[in-house]
Amino acid sequence: MxxxxxxxxxxxxxxxxxxxxxxxxxxxxxxxxxxxxxxxxxxxxxxxxxxxxxxxASGLGTVFSYVVHRHPPVPGKELPIVIALIDLDEGVRMIGEVVGDGVAEMVAIGTRLRVDFNRVDDDLAMPIWHVEEGR
Incomplete structure (x- = not known):
């Protein structure tokens, strides 16, 4: 990677x-x-x-819009990649990557998401988003 x-x-x-x-x-x-x-x-x-x-923030939000990137390949990433524009519960929007098995088929406008953090190294943790359990 x-x-x-x-x-x-x-x-x-x-x-x-x-x-x-x-x-x-x-x-x-x-x-x-x-x-x-x-x-x-x-x-x-x-x-x-x-x-x-x-x-x-609470780390919760709703998909406002999204795109599923299927091609071309992105170095260090497994396709498809889901990028969403997320309405945070606090009232602002943020762009983020939605991750998880089968996420490209699960995400839709209105899907509830929760944030997590991918620790890249000692100096960087990237916010990543998961579909909320039970959704």
Whole structure:
């Protein structure tokens, strides 16, 4: 298996990747007005404040949209790959890979997902998504 493609980590996103290493799915919040946002950024899109924080998400969400990638091959990945746009229960959307046996046939718009974390190495854990049990 080849090495994972590493995300860009900067001061806007470092808190997110620090959280994944701890098994937390973090969402940026505005400390001034409380708005949640993803992807993270330097200023609040609602009030313009630069005072950022984060909340730890429940790790649950619903498939808003998805694609099943069947070709061409992707180094280090087994096909098919399911990539979903997930409506988190907290009200923001996030893109993620949905994994598991037979997942390409199981995922549909509205499918409930839960997050897990794939530890790549000491410095990186990637959020991955599974279909919620009983769904």
């Amino acid at each position: 080849t090495a994972a493609i590493r995300p860009m980590v900067n001061r806007d996103s470092a808190y997110f990747w620090e959280g994944t290493l701890k098994g937390e799915l973090r969402i940026q919040s505005c400390n001034a007005c409380g708005v949640l946002r993803h992807p993270p950024g330097p200023a609040c899109p609602e009030c313009g404040a630069l005072d950022r924080g984060y909340v730890v």
